[in-house]
Amino acid sequence: MLSAAASGLDLWLRLVYNEVMEIRTPFATVDIIIRVPGGIVLIKRKNKPLGWALPGGFIDRAESAEDAARREAHEETSLRITGLSQFHTYSAPGRDPRFPTLSVVFKARARGKPRGRDDAREARIFTRRTMPRRMAFDHRAILNDYFRHRGRPW
Numbered sequence: 001m002l003s004a005a006a007s008g009l010d011l012w013l014r015l016v017y018n019e020v021m022e023i024r025t026p027f028a029t030v031d032i033i034i035r036v037p038g039g040i041v042l043i044k045r046k047n048k049p050l051g052w053a054l055p056g057g058f059i060d061r062a063e064s065a066e067d068a069a070r071r072e073a074h075e076e077t078s079l080r081i082t083g084l085s086q087f088h089t090y091s092a093p094g095r096d097p098r099f100p101t102l103s104v105v106f107k108a109r110a111r112g113k114p115r116g117r118d119d120a121r122e123a124r125i126f127t128r129r130t131m132p133r134r135m136a137f138d139h140r141a142i143l144n145d146y147f148r149h150r151g152r153p154w
Contacts, residue, residue, distance in 0.1 A: 025100070026091060026099075026100035026101050026102040027058060027099060027100065027101050027102070028058070028059045028065070028101075028102055028104075029056060029057060029058050029059065029096075029101045029102065029103045029104075030056050030057065030059060030065050030068045030069045030072060030103060030104050030105070030106060031053075031054040031055070031056035031090075031103050031104075031105045031106070031139070031142065032054060032055050032056055032069050032072065032073045032081065032084075032105070032106050032107070032108055033054060033087060033105065033106070033107040033108070033142070033143070033146050034055060034073060034077065034079060034081060034107075034108055034109070034110050034114075035107065035108070035109050035110075036079070036109070036110050036111065036112070036114070036125055037111070038125050038127070039125040039126050039127040039128075039130070040125070040126055040127070040128075040131075040143070041055065041077055041079065041110070041114045041123055041124070041125055041126075042054065042055075042123070042124060042126050042131075042132070042135075042139075043055050043076050043077065043116055043119075043120035043121075043122065043123045044116065044120065044121045044122040044123075044124070045119065045120065045121065045136055046119050046120065046121045047119055048098075049096075049097055049098070049136045049137070050136065051132075051134055051135055051136035052132040052134070052135050052136065052139075053135060053136040053137060053139050054105070054139050054142065054143075055072055055073050055076040055077050055120070055123070056069070056072050056076075056103065057072045057075075057076075057119065065086075065104045065106075066084060066106070069081070069084060069104075069106045069108070070084065073108065073110070075117060075118040075119075076116065076117060076118050076119055076120040076123065077110075077114040077115065077116070077117070077120065077123045078112075078114060078115040078117055078123070079110040079111075079112055079114055080110065080112075081108035081109065081110045082108065082109050082110065083107075083108055083109045084106055084107075084108045085106065085107055085108070086104060086105075086106055087105045087106055087107045087146065088105050088142075088145060089102065089103065089104050089105065090102070090103045090105060090138060090141075090142060091103070092138065095137055095138040096137055105142055107146070128143075128147050131143060
């Protein structure tokens with residue numbers, strides 16, 4: 001696993017390379033639907049695009065999507081997740097206003113009180129009824145899919 005500074009440099013190099021070389025390949029990311037007693041954990045982002053979002057981020061070099069999900073969940077919410085399983089993959093153009101991304105979305109469970117850290121200004125528990133109106137990226141659509149399909153086999 002890369003240090004925060006190294007992973008930031010790696011991301012910067014990928015962004016510059018992407019812009020200069022006009023590569024149109026999406027960046028690989030993860031998002032995690034973390035279910036805790038009382039609801040789902042969302043983070044309030046420190047960086048643009050601002051707003052409430054699922055915990056998540058970029059998959060580092062030499063890191064599996066599953067390991068990235070565990071790392072990002074802990075870095076942004078202070079929670080250790082269990083029962084990690086893949087939910088769905090989202091790749092619609094424009095889902096991230098900065099550049100193309102492909103996100104492997106996982107679902108997991110955790111216990112404890114989430115605390116916003118790293119890229120998260122805040123971490124809070126929401127229910128289906130109390131979800132924020134405005135959310136970053138396509139995370140509202142992801143959660144709508146989750147609530148619609150929860151408990152049903154794919």
